[in-house]
Amino acid sequence: MARRARDVYTEWRGGTCRVKWWTGEYHDDGRKRFESKGGFLDEDEAYNHGLDKMAEIRAGDHVSNRDGQTRMSDWLDDWLEAMDHAHLTERGYRSAIENHIRPYFKKRNTAVSDIDVLAYRAFRKHVNNVLGPGSAKNVMMVLGMVLDDAVPRLLKTSPVERSRRRGKFKKKPKERKKDVTPEAIEQLAVNARAYFGLSGYAFMWTMAMTGMRPAELYGLTREYCYPNWPASDPRPDPEEEDRYAEDRERYGKGPGLMPAIRVERQVQYEESELRFFPPKYESYRSLVIPAFLGGLLEELLASHDSRWVFPAIQGGSLGAVNFDYKYWRPIADGAEERVSRQARWNRAAMPEVPSFKGRRLYLIRHGHKSWLDEDGHSKFAVESRMGHEVPGVEGTYSSVTVPMEQSIMKTLQERWDGLQERLGRQNG
Incomplete structure (x- = not known):
């Protein structure tokens, strides 16, 4: 193992190079906790990857390998436990999660870090196929909050796509009311x-x-x-x-x-x-x-x-x-x-x-x-x-x-x- 910089190490194993970097955390016995990534064919590339990880850690937007593998179902448990909303709001959020979000991602054994823009779009397509527009919109709103709250510990950035108004303005339909006499x-x-x-x-x-x-x-x-x-x-x-x-x-x-x-x-x-x-x-x-x-x-x-x-x-x-x-x-x-x-x-x-x-x-x-x-x-x-x-x-x-x-x-x-x-x- 060659030390190339403080707390960043590279080593060759077989025909590939691996880099290790310090996460900024310690084990219970006081030893530094390291993470690593292998498969590099160029040592400089591996070394620069380690430096990038150290920079992310210093900036506070690093997702550790351990946190990145958190299952979506486990994160949903943590998110629900931390909720502090009015009764009806909480009941609505739980319904969206237990009836739609959890079954979908649990069936696929999805890690939070695996949910990128494409995975987000796939879920949206699924929900739109099984629910009406209003209900689907509500479920996507809840998923958006769940994923937004996973940043930065479990996700570097949220994959949630925000609606952007482009082109000609189109007024939203409004319920037609009659005068109440x-x-x-x-x-x-x-x-x-x-x-x-x-x-x-x-x-x-x-x-x-x-x-x-x-x-x-x-x-x-x-x-x-x-x-x-x-x-x-x-x-x-x-x-x-x-x-x-x-x-x-x-x-x-x-x-x-x-x-x-x-x-x-x-x-x-x-x-x-x-x-x-x-x-x-x-x-x-x-x-x-x-x-x-x-x-x-x-x-x-x-x-x-x-x-x-x-x-x-x-x-x-x-x-x-x-x-x-x-x-x-x-x-x-x-x-x-x-x-x-x-x-x-x-x-x-x-x-x-x-x-x-x-x-x-x-x-x-x-x-x-x-x-x-x-x-x-x-x-x-x-x-x-x-x-x-x-x-x-x-x-x-x-x-x-x-x-x-x-x-x-x-x-x-x-x-x-x-x-x-x-x-x-x-x-x-």
Whole structure:
């Protein structure tokens, strides 16, 4: 073995030359840990390869032979263990990995370092063949994060191909929405009442008048709903005592107080069990409601003893049923009259609601924002009510004031009053 430079060695074995270089690491017994590569026919070429490896080590972008042979399946285990995301996000990432990414690379016994641009394209082609465009895009996004995080320890550079816009601009297709009218919400509410009683009627109007996300409504319990809240607030966080005190001064039932709902959690399934989680993006918020909705919620809570504000047909949480399929589709699309031997299953015919037929429940939430925008409320108040973060200076210095909330209550009540007047004229 010939020493050509400090910590770089070359030696001939048979008819080929091998180079060894120090990795910068030590064995447990204190000896330096070396890596090597053989097969060179020219000693200078071998020596320069060793120098290049030493330069990579000094620059911090060297992938050791040992790390480079890490199996993709093992790296996926490490990546999943280090995840720190919201429940639904983590569940989506795990689904993409366990159903598509891991089976593909485990079957091929692929090392992380073997995934170059061609291997990346081959996987993309496979996914596009077995999944729809939206699902395939999501799986490729997860793989992209996994491979990006493998740099620089397992990969020198990421093989992920970023989309580059070239040529003529092409606008992305956008979901076509129809204006959400109070009449449409009323018909949805009437259908929902035919389907699952007063709970259904109140559910639709609460979503329309608060913009709450479906899972937040499914998980709404008595202690966070008017007229009980904020007097009934469990007050679980000692560091929030100031907010609890302010809530009692601002919201509730009584002279000078504004009726409101507290968005404190949502329900989602985890390990086959329905559990509470923070609202999406941890968007905790207090939502004032118009007077008519306060009266409706008070009537609803007096009509049942469930912990859930909007109990399902059989009394549990709406989060425990396939609401979109079992409830929403017949409510929005219409359904024929149903007559059963058991009276509780009887149901009147429900007409379709044209502006929601075949469309998502979530569009009611979108409609709420449109109403607030039409009524000219401040952007900060609107975005805060929707549970969105407002960036920049506006988000830092603005706050939702009592006059802002009173104005929102007033315009929402006016929409209801206008609807009742129009319905009265029609019926008269």
